[in-house]
Structure formats: C-alpha cells, structure tokens
Amino acid sequence: MDQKHAIAALGALAQETRLALFRLLVTCGPEGLPAGIIAERLGVLPSSLSFHLQQFVHAGLITHRRSSRQLIYSAEYGTMNALLAYLTENCCGRGAACAPVCDPAAGCSDAAPKTTVA
Amino acid sequence: MDQKHAIAALGALAQETRLALFRLLVTCGPEGLPAGIIAERLGVLPSSLSFHLQQFVHAGLITHRRSSRQLIYSAEYGTMNALLAYLTENCCGRGAACAPVCDPAAGCSDAAPKTTVA
C-alpha cells in the first residue's frame, strides 16, 4: 500500500453513499451482492451506483464477478487491511502495536444468488 | 462514531498533503509537533497547512494545544481507533474479529519543544 493507493481508497470511502455501500459489503462477506440489490438497498439510481462501484474497484477495495446476467460485488479484505495498516504505520513511535486483520469466513445472510434474485 | 464523523475523518485523510500530515503526527505520538515544523517538513505554505489542520481538528483526528507562541498539533488516537472500528464493523458477518487498537506511549524523536524550536 503506497500513498497513491491509500488516497484512492480513502477517497472512495469518504462519501455518504459509498461508505454505506462499503460497510454493507463488508458485512456480507466474500459472497457479496449483485449491483441491483445494492442499488435497491441504498436507494440510489443504477447509474449512480455504477459510478460509485467504479471508484471502489479502481481503489482495489471491491472486486466483482459475473453470475449470469448480474455482476456480484464483494469487499476486498486484503486491501482493507492494508489500508488500516498504512494508517497506523509506526504508530506512536513504537513497533507494530496496531495491526488490524480481518479474515473473512462466513457469508451474508441473504448474499449473492446462485440463479435467481428477487 | 457515526456516519457523519466517519466521512469527515475519511475525507480529511483522503488528500495527499493531509495523509502525509496525519501519518507524520501518528508517528510522533501524543507529544505532537508545532505547525511551523510541520509546514517545513511537508513543504507547504503556512496558510495551506492551517487549512488542512482545520479539517483534521474538525474531524476530531487531531488536537492542538498552545506552547508559548507555537501551536502544537498531535494525533487523536481514540478517534483513529474509532474510525478503524467503524470501517470493520460486523466484518465478514462474524462477531468482533477486527478490532484494531492503539494506545500511544512513547513520543517522537524530535517532538514538540518545551521552550525553544529551531
């Protein structure tokens, strides 16, 4: 994680819709959610959501894969951890006292569909 | 930490000069650094630095105290930790597996002056 990536990631997170979006995906785990469902949950236009998702994908905080017609987006925990580590680097002048780590295991309650949604 | 505060904090961090500034202060510990030294280290105009410092103070990520003529700025580790916790809340759908914490102890090598600087 260098400065450019960190700024891209922080800039992606520093917006109302996107922060809610990221926290939603973080909650959902690696299974993620399709774009349509996300737009519905957050109450934003599809074109608007697409714009915000791009920011995250470009920042590496989110990945997407295709499942039939839908695009499933999910959080990139590795990048998230790298960002947190970057922020707390050399914290307080001491060694490595602040090293948050998240290793996703369980999925979202109503996570990505296999064949149908809604 | 609610959404508004988180966005203010993330927005403060999502900028080249400010990110460098925050990481500098995080490294320095609770003793902090005077504004003049920070401006010199980062190579920005005093008026520009003042603008950036305001953002952080408003976001609660930085505090300042006066030492004679100088204003000493230092990182607010509590807010930083709250922000990291907010980002990883309910991570992966599991309980509390991602709870970074930093408790400052040691100071900066050439930290805030008691009476004189430069």
Place this chain on the structure above:
DNA sequence: ACACTATTTCGATGATCGGTGAAATGTCCA
C-alpha cells in the same frame, strides 16, 4: 507600547466531484 514571530483568516481562482437521465452494452431465454 513596540517590534517581532507564529499562525490563522479571507477572498479569489481553477480543478475535481456527485447526481441525473438518455443511450449503449452485454447476457439470457424462447
């Protein structure tokens, strides 16, 4: 009170950002 230093405030300017709707792209199914 005065000169000096440290820092902030102010107003102006160019750049970037977020929202919107229409149109384009890609995918599936009959």
Place this chain on the structure above:
DNA sequence: TGGACATTTCACCGATCATCGAAATAGTGT
C-alpha cells in the same frame, strides 16, 4: 434472431475542494 433484463457509459450541471497571497490576530520580550 428478437425481446427483455442488468448494468454501464456518456455529457451536462451545480457544488465543493485545494492553493495562493495578502492581511489580520495572538503571543513574547524589551
């Protein structure tokens, strides 16, 4: 192949942001 669905791309607009220099404020020592 054609029609329906899911999502993205595009161009436009108003709003916000970062930088700058000049001027103002606050504190110190004589």
